Amino acid sequence: YYEGYNSNVHRAVHKLSQEATEAYDEAHEKVAQFIGARGMEEIAFTKNTTESINIVANSLSQQLRKGDEIVLTQMEHHSNIVPWQMLAERIGAKIRWLPVTGDEGLLDLGRLDEFLTRDVKLFSFTHISNTLGTVNPAAELCERARKLGVVTLVDAAQSAGHCPLDVREIGCDFLAFSGHKICGPTGIGVLYGRREWLEQTPPWQGGGEM
Numbered sequence: 001y002y003e004g005y006n007s008n009v010h011r012a013v014h015k016l017s018q019e020a021t022e023a024y025d026e027a028h029e030k031v032a033q034f035i036g037a038r039g040m041e042e043i044a045f046t047k048n049t050t051e052s053i054n055i056v057a058n059s060l061s062q063q064l065r066k067g068d069e070i071v072l073t074q075m076e077h078h079s080n081i082v083p084w085q086m087l088a089e090r091i092g093a094k095i096r097w098l099p100v101t102g103d104e105g106l107l108d109l110g111r112l113d114e115f116l117t118r119d120v121k122l123f124s125f126t127h128i129s130n131t132l133g134t135v136n137p138a139a140e141l142c143e144r145a146r147k148l149g150v151v152t153l154v155d156a157a158q159s160a161g162h163c164p165l166d167v168r169e170i171g172c173d174f175l176a177f178s179g180h181k182i183c184g185p186t187g188i189g190v191l192y193g194r195r196e197w198l199e200q201t202p203p204w205q206g207g208g209e210m
Contacts, residue, residue, distance in 0.1 A: 031190055035156075035175065036166035044191045049157040050079040052176035052191035053124070056153055057083035060122065066092035069120045071150075073098045073107055073136075075129040080155045084124060096120075105132040116144060122151045127159035135159075142171040157181050167192050 005019035012018075028040035037043055046052045064070075070084050074097050088095050098115050099108045107125075116123065123145045127138050142152045153174040156165060160177035167175050172194070179188040 034165070035160075035190075035192060036168050037192055038168070038195060042167075042192055042195055044193065046176075046189040046191050047187055048178040048180075048189040049155060049176045050083075050189075052174075052189050053080055053153065053155065054083045055191060056174050056176075057087045060151075061087055061091060064091055064093055064121055067119075068093045069117070070095050071098060071115050071120050071123045071125075072096070073125045074100045075105070075107070075132055075134060076124075076126055077130050077155065077157070079157075080124055080126060080153075084122075093121075098125075100132075105129070105134050107134070107136055109137075112141075112144060116148055116150060118148055120145075120148065120150050122153065124153040124155070126155040126157075128156075128162065130158050135163075138170045138172065142173075146171060167194070 001020070001023065005016045005023070007014075007016035007020040009017070009021040009024040025040065028043055028045070031045075032038070032040045032043050044052075044055075046055065064087070068091075070088060070093055072081060072084060072095060084095060087093065096115055099111065100106065101108045123141065125136060125138075125141060128135050138154050142154070145152045151174075152172045153176070154170060154172045156175050156177040158181065159165060161182040165175070172192075174194070175190075175192040177190055179190075180186045
């Protein structure tokens with residue numbers, strides 16, 4: 001790219017810009033196919049997983065209210081903790097932590113109904129733990145959250161390079177990962193946003209299941 005067609009994308013009609021735009025759009029579509037998205041309109045390029053999560057947190061800051069609940073798990077990377085802590089502090093939301101069971105390093109799914117209630121507005125969790133190696137049942141967690149109108153974000157930083165990803169099969173609203181975790185270049189990441197969620201008000205404002 002730097003040697004052959006270094007130019008701004010979607011900005012001009014000259015040959016180099018057209019070549020750069022075609023390459024950019026092709027990469028966009030490849031990423032969409034890689035995670036089973038329906039098209040590149042559901043994909044945003046970011047700097048990394050952390051920025052992707054921060055974008056979602058900052059967007060939701062206009063819609064969450066004081067007293068709303070955010071559920072995280074005790075096995076989260078700090079990139080999936082700090083943005084929500086800052087958001088909760090700013091708007092007066094409450095963070096609840098789904099516990100990990102003893103020495104097994106698994107989520108205590110037997111208590112999931114205790115944590116996923118209609119007071120919860122967002123459930124953000126890691127697909128594969130970066131410290132424990134635990135593979136969480138992302139599709140099951142998203143399905144149970146969706147029945148209550150809870151928005152879901154999956155941190156796929158560890159899973160993107162180690163197992164197939166299909167966002168439609170998982171059923172999440174948002175998913176994030178970084179390029180350098182899948183043998184790509186540093187300084188680029190992906191944020192997936194489900195089309196239906198992006199086109200309507202959040203489910204807790206719309207009053208129905210997504």
